[in-house]
Amino acid sequence: MALNRAEQREATRQALLAEGRRRFAADGYHHVVLAEVARAAGVTKGAAYHHFDSKAGLFRAVVAQVQQELGEHVAAAAERHEDLWEQLRAGCRAFLAAGTDPAVRQILLVDAPTVLAWEEWRAMDEESSARHLAEALTALAEAGIIADQPVQPLARLLSGAMNEAALWIARGADTQGAEQALDRLLAGLRQAPDARQPG
Secondary structure, three states: OOOOHHHHHHHHHHHHHHHHHHHHHHHOHHHOOHHHHHHHHOOOHHHHHHHHOOHHHHHHHHHHHHHHHHHHHHHHHHHOOOOHHHHHHHHHHHHHHHOOOHHHHHHHHHHHHHHOOHHHHHHHHHHOHHHHHHHHHHHHHHOOOEOOOOHHHHHHHHHHHHHHHHHHHHOOOOHHHHHHHHHHHHHOOEOOHHHOOOO
């Protein structure tokens, strides 16, 4: 069955995204040529520019896709647990483990902060995994499991620490050691049961 024009446009866009993602992950942003991405995806260079304007436009769309998938992966790992504390631990561990994925490592952790403006990259991060982290910390504070405190500074500190740890793991560091260090860091946030608010 032949595709209509809207379906053809979406198929072209998805082919460019898939090939762009593969190349950005394997070669890094600066070594990717948009015309070569288009040729490998089986479309014209003009079609690539029509959909994304530039290599940076394609990269931005790939970053958004990888960010969204990572956020969903972290949320799914957390949701496998009923306990709020275990949700936080599982989500943080899932984020660290994602550093071994070439797309997350090269696209999100290495290239995105430098290729995109810092504020744009932070805004995209906020929409995915950082938002889930802030929500988890808010729930923990409301339950009295961690001290009642402004959540945004804490979320940014933890997010920065985990980005750095994920990069470290991506370079071949000991995943188990990073997870143990993360557990000790998180444990420092937890209030003793007798310090929690009643109710």
